[in-house]
Amino acid sequence: MAVDVIFTDRAPRPVGPYSQAYRAGGILYTAGQVALDPTTGELVPGGIAAQTRQALRNLEAVLAAGGSSLGNVVKTTIFMADLAEFSQMNAVYAEFFTQNPPARSTVQVAGLPKGARVEIECVAVISG
Numbered sequence: 141m142a143v144d145v146i147f148t149d150r151a152p153r154p155v156g157p158y159s160q161a162y163r164a165g166g167i168l169y170t171a172g173q174v175a176l177d178p179t180t181g182e183l184v185p186g187g188i189a190a191q192t193r194q195a196l197r198n199l200e201a202v203l204a205a206g207g208s209s210l211g212n213v214v215k216t217t218i219f220m221a222d223l224a225e226f227s228q229m230n231a232v233y234a235e236f237f238t239q240n241p242p243a244r245s246t247v248q249v250a251g252l253p254k255g256a257r258v259e260i261e262c263v264a265v266i267s268g
Contacts, residue, residue, distance in 0.1 A: 141164060141165045142164075143162060143163070143164045144162070144163040144164075144206075145159045145161075145162060146159065146160055146161035146162065146163055146168070146202060146205050146206040147159065147160050147205065148160065148201050148202060148204070148205035149178065150178055150201035150204075150205070151173065151178055151198040151199075151201040151202045151205075152173070152174075152176035152177070152178050152181060152198060153178075153181070154171065155176075155253050155254065156253075158171050159171060160202045160205070161202050161203075161205070161206050163206050163207065163266065166265060166266050167263060167264070167265060167266070168203065168206040168207070168208045168263070168264045168265070168266060169263055170199060170202050170203070170206075170261050170262050170263075170264070171202075171261060172217075172219065172259040172260060172261040173195045173196075173198040173199045173202065173259065173260055173261070174191070174195055174198075174252060174253055174254065174256035174258070174259045175190065175191035175192070175193075175194035175195045175198075175256055175257075175258065176194070176198070176254065176256075177194065178198065178201070183254055183255065183256060187225075187228075187257070188225040188228045188229055188257045188258060189228050189229070189231070189232050191256060191257045191258050192228075192229045192232040192233060192258050192260075193232050193235075195256075195258055195259065195260045196210075196232070196233070196236045196260060199260055199261075199262060200236075203262075203264055206264075206266070207266045207267055208264040208265065208266050208267050209264070209267060210236055210237065210264075212264045212265045212266070212267055213237070213242045213262045213263070213264040214242050214243065214262075214263055214264060214265060215242050215243045215244070215245075215262060215263045216242050216243075216244045216245075216260055216261065216262045217244070217245045217246075217247075217260070217261050217262070218233075218244065218245070218246040218247070218258065218259070218260050219246075219247055219248075219249045219252060219258065219259040219260075220246060220247070220248050220249070220257065220258050221248070221249065221251065221252055221256070221257045221258070222248065222257070223246075223248045225257065225258075226246065229246075229258055242262070
């Protein structure tokens with residue numbers, strides 16, 4: 141089985157020793173994406189809604205580079221700094237997954253890279 145490392149300049153560079161995604165056996169496994177602007181490497185301003193939107197845009201770019209899309213996502217995991225912001229995150233998430241949303245887990249964590257409010261990772265099938 142071929143295993144390919146996925147990288148795109150349309151998403152932020154990893155902030156540590158990890159890959160943006162791996163493609164293996166028709167499945168794409170992404171690293172978590174936070175709301176870093178791919179051009180500046182800085183968190184986008186505007187709170188949880190803006191950060192969720194940017195994290196999902198970053199995820200879209202990684203998925204596209206790996207031959208997939210949000211429509212092929214089967215599972216997401218969302219890490220949040222504060223579950224009190226869940227409804228705001230959820231409203232933006234619903235804009236990106238309008239039909240047949242994937243299975244999802246959402247957990248509160250003590251902290252996220254660069255002080256982010258949200259991080260999202262996913263598993264997707266390869267388009268084909």
